[in-house]
Amino acid sequence: MGGFDAGRLDRIAGWMQSYVDQRRLAGCAALIVQGGQEVCYHQAYHRDVESRRPWERDTVARIYSxxxxxxxxxxxxxxxxxxxxxxxxxxxxxxxxxxxxxxxxxxxxxxxxxxxxxxxxxxxxxxxxxxxxxxxxxxxxxxxxxxxxxxxxxxxxxxxxxxxxxxxxxxxxxxxxxxxxxxxxxxxxxxxxxxxxxxxxxFVERIFDPLGMDETRFSVPAAARDRFAACYTPMAEGALPWARSKRAAIPCA
Structure with missing residues (x-):
């Protein structure tokens, strides 16, 4: 794994799961690539809690800032x-x-x-x-x-x-x-x-198309809508830690 410590990489999964268990995140995924080769991948919990659809490799998510x-x-x-x-x-x-x-x-x-x-x-x-x-x-x-x-x-x-x-x-x-x-x-x-x-x-002409990022846009491509992650936002103290957000998001990746 060229410079990566396997034990330390294993910590990523535990850290991600702890955020889900604490209800700080509804779901998430992490991918590390080095020299074109996948070094680490882990996904946790759901992209949509209500429907219990899992977070997967092809989940489309907001990237905001x-x-x-x-x-x-x-x-x-x-x-x-x-x-x-x-x-x-x-x-x-x-x-x-x-x-x-x-x-x-x-x-x-x-x-x-x-x-x-x-x-x-x-x-x-x-x-x-x-x-x-x-x-x-x-x-x-x-x-x-x-x-x-x-x-x-x-x-x-x-x-x-x-x-x-x-x-x-x-x-x-x-x-x-x-x-x-x-x-x-x-x-x-x-x-x-x-x-x-x-x-x-x-973006499309200079960055996304050359990199094959054909689902990264300012709005969700029709073919990706069933893989689009729900967005959740913190609620007031004493309520659930998060709830589905109505906020629009651009672009997605």
Missing amino acids: MTKPVTSLALMTLVEEGLFHLDAPVSDFIPAFSDMTCLVPGATAADQVEPCAPPTLHQLLTHTSGLSYAFNPGVLGGLMGEHKVEFRPNQSGLAPMCDMLAELPLAFQPGSRWEYSVGIDVIGRVIEVVTGQTLEEV
Whole structure:
């Protein structure tokens, strides 16, 4: 097994089963491949608890924020082609970001701002852009929640959402610190602008099709729906540890 300790690999199954037994997960699977050869695989419990359908090798599951590395890879293929560099300001691609402001240190209100440079592509990729998430604490997180700048699949799309985002101040001067953010959602829009394609078209053409990932999409392919794992979410203390979630999810893998 080329560098892997069999005893340590065996621990993975026990760890996964403990999460199921504690009802922290409804079901799960883990696969390790080295040099094109499978080293370890284990699956635990159900992909759908109510129907008791087991988790299997071909189960289709949501990947949520693991879409971020896919988006980052797509951008880097364009960088590799010499179409732009990572120090380019995002305003070169999305003009709405041209005249930016950011909150002053210690700001407690949206009008406590100062001028700042637009974030660069590198800063967007590394969560140092000054952007945030609606669920993050702080003034900007609150503003994003208030204006529903959340980049959800049932919202208006990347272009109008980025324009709405650009109307808000940044949480801090770009490059000055780190905060988990929608920066890579904005990168998705940059990719669309540069290629003239939708983000999914770029993913399929540049990444998924070449890798044979024909069931990784922004919506579940019809042929995979009977293998799609139910999604569960934590409930309030005192209730069941998880319950079926109604939240949409993109893409799946």
